[in-house]
Amino acid sequence: MKIVNIAWRNIFRHTRRTIITAAAISVGLSSMIFMNTMMNGADKMASRNIIDFETSHIEIFAEGYYREEGVFPLDTIIENPASITDKIRKIPGIKGITPRVKFQARISDGIDELPVLGMGVDIENDNGIFRIGESVVAGAFLQGEGDVLVGENLASDLGLDVGSYITIITKDRNGTYNAYDLTVSGIINTGHPLFDRNMAIIAITQAQDLLALGQGVTEICIRTNAENKLEPLKERISQEVGSDYEVLTWKEMNAAIFEISGFKRAGQFMIALVVVIIAAVGIVNTMLMAVMERIPEIGTLKAMGFSNKGIVKMFIYEGGMIGVFGSLLGCLFGLLISLYLVHVGLDFSSVFENMDIVYPMKFIIKGEIDYLNLLYVFLFGVFVSVLVTLWPVRRATRLEAVDALRHV
């Protein structure tokens, strides 16, 4: 009889115990998969928000503009964006180019004044690169100068509706106050907190007027066809525009966010570790019991001429089988939860609903399944199961056949 067959039979001698052990493994693994799906989903949402609304794939700035996040200087701008656009338009792989102007401003509804990030967008081109047009939930996209788009949360903070008047006030590049009365043409809901809470979007020509920029813009945004191969394209654009300009990918501009995401992953790893330890203790326990109660049996096997190697193999097969069984179950269960996350998502808004502080953000995270990770998790489950079997087995093989037989 083959050792594998003996092992197979052995694990069904105590079906309930086997199932409980396998269940422990599967719970551990499925929670690992669940976490991974959530994290991927959150990261993907963040990335999409950044690309679709904020930065596109690659941006060009005047050298020295991009000093730190949240600072929008007007002294280092791209004075002649048309010449840059002409230079790079022919580069293969570029899907669309649009200029933008970002500036710090305040808006007032006549009663309250709030600080906002102002943004001038090219009405004709912006929607080919970004998705602000698609996120208008009331009213319409900008029709021309004098129109403003505001986020849903900002609108509710100031009590704005489509057609409301607001004043935007800022200092132009010379430090002179400038202000315009604007009509809210539309309200947007992007899911990007920056855009929904404190952004006022106006026509780029009006922004240039407001800030005395002439033809100047603060950045040129580029959307590409190949999202995953930005580096070569970035190099190409860099060469084309020369050293007076700085070319950055969306990842470089959001390094801080991905750093946080790195911390999240470290946290995720710690939780996974704890889960795995618990599952491992379960397997060790089962195997230890299996070994202890079967010491006389091991003695018999040895007396019949079974080698130590054979006995170790048998127990490893047993552990491995429970591991495979548990891991399969875990992956299946994890996949089911993940599919739910992908298609329905987790709605965190209810968590904040009953609080006094209204959390003004739609907080539905949709999952993103990493199938490769699923495979890793499976292999990991089997590996750990086998590994933790080794220790009790070593104890069993150390006994002499005679002592083992006498063991009660």
Added chain:
Amino acid sequence: MKITGKFLVCTLISTAILSAQTGMEILEKVDDNTVVTSSSYRARMTISLGGTIREKEFTGYAVGKEFAYMEFTYPARDKGTRFLKIGDEIWMYIPAVERATKIAGHMLRQSMMGSDFSYDDIVENRRLIELYDVELIGTEEIDGKECYVLQMMAKVTEVNYYSRKMWVDKNMYAAVKVELYAKSGKLLKEVSISDFKRISGYTFPTEIKMINKLRQNTYTELTLEDVELDIKIPDRIFTKAYLERK
């Protein structure tokens, strides 16, 4: 008849020349009256916001257009909060933070300590004649005082307010009301000055009311006391070390 006609034309021309000169002259005199070489004062700031009134007090020193220093003394919450202006930079020191932070760029237009004055407004001490082209557009009566009305347009690029309209008391040569406009022509702020003191040859405003026209139901009144002008102020006050002192 001929003579009368000639006389009339002459008068008209001379009046035109005179008034053109007068616009500049008036502003010169206003500048002479308010732009001091140095000052020290105690100030009480009354901030009215939708019916609620908050009071704050601070002492201030200024030398020329380059240096200014302010330290809040009341209420307890703001006590020890200090501001230092050196050139274009303003530094703020909050006792709880124990470190000076720079207020730069766009932050300068923010309201100072919740008032209708921006940081820009409070430390301004430049001769307006250097910044604006001025035109005398008429006379009006404000609170029973005969005033010249001056229309001012920026002649240099680096100004806070692109244009101003100023009502100047005919007797005192001091502004009693100023409207501050954005480049687009929108009225941003209105300043009225209701009291002056004669100090060291200046007619110095001591009761100033600032209304932010972009917000409703708010105004800030600034009352200056113990004003001393053109005095010697120790240089060490305008240093970061003094700002950050314990």
